[in-house]
Amino acid sequence: MLNAARIPSNGLSHHFVPHDLAQFHPAVRKSLRKLQLLRDNVSIEPIVNKIANWTSPPEQAYYVSFLYLTNAEVIDRTIRIAEQYPVSNGKIVYKVDFRLSLVDHLKPKLRPITILVECDSEQFHNGIIERSTERCRRSRAIEREATKVYRFSGEEVLKNPEDCVIECVRDLARLIIDRREMLMASKIIF
Numbered sequence: 001m002l003n004a005a006r007i008p009s010n011g012l013s014h015h016f017v018p019h020d021l022a023q024f025h026p027a028v029r030k031s032l033r034k035l036q037l038l039r040d041n042v043s044i045e046p047i048v049n050k051i052a053n054w055t056s057p058p059e060q061a062y063y064v065s066f067l068y069l070t071n072a073e074v075i076d077r078t079i080r081i082a083e084q085y086p087v088s089n090g091k092i093v094y095k096v097d098f099r100l101s102l103v104d105h106l107k108p109k110l111r112p113i114t115i116l117v118e119c120d121s122e123q124f125h126n127g128i129i130e131r132s133t134e135r136c137r138r139s140r141a142i143e144r145e146a147t148k149v150y151r152f153s154g155e156e157v158l159k160n161p162e163d164c165v166i167e168c169v170r171d172l173a174r175l176i177i178d179r180r181e182m183l184m185a186s187k188i189i190f
Contacts (some may be wrong), residue, residue, distance in 0.1 A: 021033070021048070023052065024051075024057070024060065025057035025060070025061065025158060027057065027061045027157075027158040027159070027161060028051075028057055028060045028061045028064060031061055031064035031065045031068055031161060031162075032044050032047065032048065032064055034068050035047070035064060035067055035068040035071065038068065038071055038072055047064060047067060051063060051064065056097075056119060056154070057154070057158060058119035058120075058152070058154040058157035058158055058161075059083070059097050059098075059119045059157075061119075061157050061158055061161040062097070062098065062117065062119050062152075062157050062161050062164060062165060063081070063083060063098070064161070065161035065162045065164070065165050066081050066098075066165050068162070069162060069165055069166070069169075074166075075165070075166065075169045076102065076169065076172075076173070078102065078103065078105070079100055079101070079102050079169060079172060080100070080101045080102075080112075081098055081099070081100055082098065082099040082101075083097065083098055084096075084097070085097075085098065085099035085116065087116070096116045096117070096118060097117055097118050097119050098116070098117040098119075099114055099115070099116055099117075100114065100115045100116075100117065100168055100169070100172060101113065101114045101115075102172045102173070102176060104176050104179070104180070106180070107180075107183075110179070113172055113175045113176055113179065115148050115149070115150060115168050115171065115172055115175075116148075116149045116150070117149075117150045117152070117164075117168055118149070118150070118151045118152070119152050119154060119157045119164075120151055120152065120153055120154060148171060148175065150164075150167070150168050150171075152164050
């Protein structure tokens with residue numbers, strides 16, 4: 001295995017392979033280039049392959065920006081992201097764009113704080129507008145699943161995806177602190 005590519009703990013290969021990024025929205029291309037330049041031309045091939053079939057440029061931009069900010073150590077590396085996270089109302093399973101979760105390192109046995117993120121854009125979701133009743137049912141199911149739900153317009157994400165990621169991450173940290181304060185105030189041994 002002398003010539004095997006070394007795969008670091010961040011899952012990215014260190015050998016450089018140029019990619020044709022023309023298939024992506026300019027905001028996604030910019031985020032991919034920033035990620036690639038971050039670590040001496042880290043290969044972005046696994047990420048490009050993963051997001052190539054996603055039909056939503058706002059989701060692509062949000063995801064790549066999350067990876068960039070994590071690898072640049074701007075945000076906590078222990079925050080986990082899951083894309084197309086399933087949420088059920090008991091009858092129907094809905095897919096939420098992203099689930100961010102953070103375990104409280106002081107109380108790891110407590111349930112992680114979770115935030116669900118929707119990068120809404122009718123333009124990038126086939127222009128289908130759900131019926132009002134179904135949209136409301138979906139919203140309630142999503143809101144039951146997480147501590148907080150964030151909805152960003154597609155335009156907002158494409159304009160500055162890093163700001164959208166940072167807003168969610170900042171609130172994850174606040175929610176951890178709020179929970180600690182609530183536990184201490186209720187005299188639960190922390």
